[in-house]
Amino acid sequence: MDAFFAAVEQQRRPELRGKPVVVGGDGNPHRRGVVSTASYEARAYGIHSAMPLRTAYKKCPKAIFLPVDFRAYGEFSRRIITILREYTLLVEPMSMDEAFLDVSGRSEDPPALAEEIRRRINDETGLTASIGIGPNKLLAKIASGLRKPDAVTEITADGSAETLRDLPSIVLWGIGPKTAARLEESLRVRTIGDLCAISLESLQELLGPRHGEYLYRICRGRDDSPVITEWEPKSLSRETTYQQDTRRRETIVGTLTSLSGEVAADLRQEGYVGRTVTVKIRYHNFKTHTRALTLPESTGDHQRILQTAVALLDRFTMDRPVRLVGVRVSGLTRPPEGEPQTAPPAGESVDGRRDAKDGESWSD
DNA sequence: TCTGGGGTCCTTATCCTC
């Protein structure tokens, strides 16, 4: 979808159409937060995703700044996914605004099919989409970004080498700013064509065996990854950035309490328990550290997660102001049939003996 | 001076067991 969050806001509030709209944070450009999505009108001022809201405000003070309304965007997303599933059940949602479709089982001409899907999304939601067609996910994804907005673009197997050759290496999945810089500095690689000229061994020496081999394949347009219609999460987490850095332990413990509760609620809702608890601390200078502990058994219980998180907090040096605190639970599994995913509320413990033996009182 | 939040995967180091 093109500028999805901003486009939804402009769709449901017609007075915003044609104006620079910036969606991000809590909608206050004087507080901490970054741009999630900028409308095309806002992009004309140099505003883009991941830019600090304060910076965006300096570039265009008259832009309309709005908070992120995930619920509203999720509704549009579901409507779009429903349309897509009419064409194939092999739909892999990548995020709220992006999905892969495997239409190799359909007989239509792919561009005609894509054009029909693009038109139906527009008719039924008022939003524009850009669709890429390719012999694999990698090339379809690149194609979708070549012409935006509201376009259908195809990369064929035969034409892929020529199409890719002069594109900057950073358009490839898995090459970000750091890797692009390393490739340029060490190997004078700037385009995908440059990358194709580098030996497998050189790439692996620079970037490691896995990443090197991966880049060697994708710069040639090779990708055999399947369209995955559903997958299991590996971790669930919550984190928050303070509006002002803090060094008060009570404040941080309070934050850990609410974050742990939110993670526990997510675990319960999604039907998982997890074994490893990780606490993340970002200091005022943006240095970010984690401390993790793997428990003897999985849990989804708020108090157990919180107790572990507080113990982990004590392993950080609290000599600098903190700007972000996070809690993550990983090593997720489905709890065994018939067992509660979380401890029952205080006074209803079914497992009091173990609590007493361990000397742990986390029933309150 | 500024730099969100929710994820995944990889690399490296360390410890432990066989």
Place this chain on the structure above:
DNA sequence: TCTGGAGGATAAGGACCC
């Protein structure tokens, strides 16, 4: 008893994606 791997689990950090 000592030594050296192999290999799994855990922990920490980093790059990347949307």
